[in-house]
Amino acid sequence: xxxxxLDQLRQLEEEAMAALEAVEDRDALAAWYRRYVGKRGTPxxxxxxxxxxxxxxxxxxxxxxxPLTQLVHAVEDLPKEDRPAFGQAANKxxxxxxxxHGAWDQxxxxxxxxxELEHGALDVTLPGRPAGPGHLHITTQTLRQIYDIFAEMGFxxxxxxxxxxxxxxxxxxxxxxHHPARDMWDTFWASDEVLLRTHTxxxxxxxxxxxxxxxxxxxxxxxxxxxxxxxxxxEHQFYQVEGLAVGHNIRMTDLIGTLTQFARRxxxxxxxxxxxxxxxxxxEPSIEVDMDCILCHxxxxxxCKYSGWxxxxxAGMVHPVVLQNGGYDPxxxxxxxxxxxxxxxxxxxxxxxxxxxxxxxxxRFLRQF
Ligand code: DAH
Numbered sequence: 001x002x003x004x005x006l007d008q009l010r011q012l013e014e015e016a017m018a019a020l021e022a023v024e025d026r027d028a029l030a031a032w033y034r035r036y037v038g039k040r041g042t043p044x045x046x047x048x049x050x051x052x053x054x055x056x057x058x059x060x061x062x063x064x065x066x067p068l069t070q071l072v073h074a075v076e077d078l079p080k081e082d083r084p085a086f087g088q089a090a091n092k093x094x095x096x097x098x099x100x101h102g103a104w105d106q107x108x109x110x111x112x113x114x115x116e117l118e119h120g121a122l123d124v125t126l127p128g129r130p131a132g133p134g135h136l137h138i139t140t141q142t143l144r145q146i147y148d149i150f151a152e153m154g155f156x157x158x159x160x161x162x163x164x165x166x167x168x169x170x171x172x173x174x175x176x177x178h179h180p181a182r183d184m185w186d187t188f189w190a191s192d193e194v195l196l197r198t199h200t201x202x203x204x205x206x207x208x209x210x211x212x213x214x215x216x217x218x219x220x221x222x223x224x225x226x227x228x229x230x231x232x233x234x235e236h237q238f239y240q241v242e243g244l245a246v247g248h249n250i251r252m253t254d255l256i257g258t259l260t261q262f263a264r265r266x267x268x269x270x271x272x273x274x275x276x277x278x279x280x281x282x283x284e285p286s287i288e289v290d291m292d293c294i295l296c297h298x299x300x301x302x303x304c305k306y307s308g309w310x311x312x313x314x315a316g317m318v319h320p321v322v323l324q325n326g327g328y329d330p331x332x333x334x335x336x337x338x339x340x341x342x343x344x345x346x347x348x349x350x351x352x353x354x355x356x357x358x359x360x361x362x363x364r365f366l367r368q369f
Contacts, residue, residue: 001078005071005078005086006085006086009068012068013096015065016032016035016100020104023104026105036067037067037069037098039069068090072087072090075087138346138366138369139239139343139358146219146221146266146342147219150219150243150262153258153261155217155243155245156217156219157219157221158218159222160200160206160220160222161197163190163194163196164194164195164197165194166193166194168202169187170182173322174281174282174321175281181281186226187226188225197222197224200221200222201337204220205326208246208323208326208327209326209327212327212328213327215248216245221242223237223238226238230356232353233355235359238341239341240342243339244318245337246334247335248333249334250317250334252287252317255287256275256289259289259315266345267348271294274309275288275290276290278314282319282337283318283319284316284319285317286316287314288311288313288315289313289314289338290309291310292309293310294310303348312340312345315339316336316337317337346358
């Protein structure tokens with residue numbers, strides 16, 4: 001029995017190696033593998049036995065040896081003491097087949113490549129597709145317009161971190177723990193003390209503490225975060241440009257003049273501005289600055305919700321407590337502050353109706369600006 005089986009292996013080897021010489025492409029090579037080595041993977045022995053039975057039933061030429069994987073399963077038919085000898089011979093042959101297959105595969109692949117190159121299917125001398133230089137994101141463009149406008153009025157750009165402490169984001173801005181105004185600004189917390197800033201206002205404190213006792217005129221642009229439901233009007237990340245002026249005899253009219261100038265330079269010289277009383281813990285008095293709707297010029301439309309007015313910024317006179325926290329004596333110094341967003345003005349100016357487009361990274365949108 002063992003001799004017969006070993007003979008089968010030898011016969012298989014001879015036939016297979018001869019057949020391999022005639023294999024001319026990779027499809028034929030795959031067929032060769034199936035014929036002489038067998039299916040890839042390890043099917044259950046039951047499946048194999050069934051397959052062998054079917055193979056015999058289909059009228060296999062009995063003189064033709066089975067593929068190797070099936071021959072190996074015949075080891076079950078051998079007496080125990082003969083199994084190792086057969087197993088070793090089968091393994092050796094398997095290794096030889098795999099090696100021959102691998103080498104032939106390489107040869108065919110090389111030949112295929114050479115044929116393709118000769119026939120010019122791939123012209124490696126063609127220049128590659130140029131990678132375009134890209135352009136500035138609409139938010140960056142808008143920020144730069146805002147910088148330019150405030151630069152003309154003498155404001156420097158001051159950058160403050162996006163990761164802030166509870167103390168700077170809230171406490172020093174006159175919102176001690178449990179102050180109800182904190183409810184307006186929930187955010188992402190890294191710990192009980194550290195958070196992603198909800199507004200650029202904490203930068204006011206950093207600027208004051210660094211510049212004190214000099215007068216200040218800065219804008220503080222940057223990204224802010226809030227725990228928001230994301231909708232067409234609200235994102236959980238967005239930009240603001242805080243403004244801060246601290247000096248002697250700075251008055252509300254200076255604030256109103258500055259923001260009116262901003263509105264006219266950014267949205268158009270015909271803009272009108274109106275002021276409403278409001279509340280922020282870090283300003284006193286606090287105001288809300290509106291301008292006439294750029295779409296309907298005050299007549300009322302969908303954009304302005306038929307009020308004729310659009311809100312452009314919260315603002316106010318820096319609260320004495322905040323001045324003090326920044327190192328300035330409120331009896332001698334005064335200041336104003338404001339905090340418009342960046343995406344909303346861009347949306348108004350360019351008629352964008354969904355804030356989610358800004359950070360959705362869809363090039364069809366971004367390329368329009
Ligand atoms: N920080 C405020 C917010 O995010 C906006 C704001 C209002 C900023 C009044 C100011 C200000 O500087 O004076 O809603």
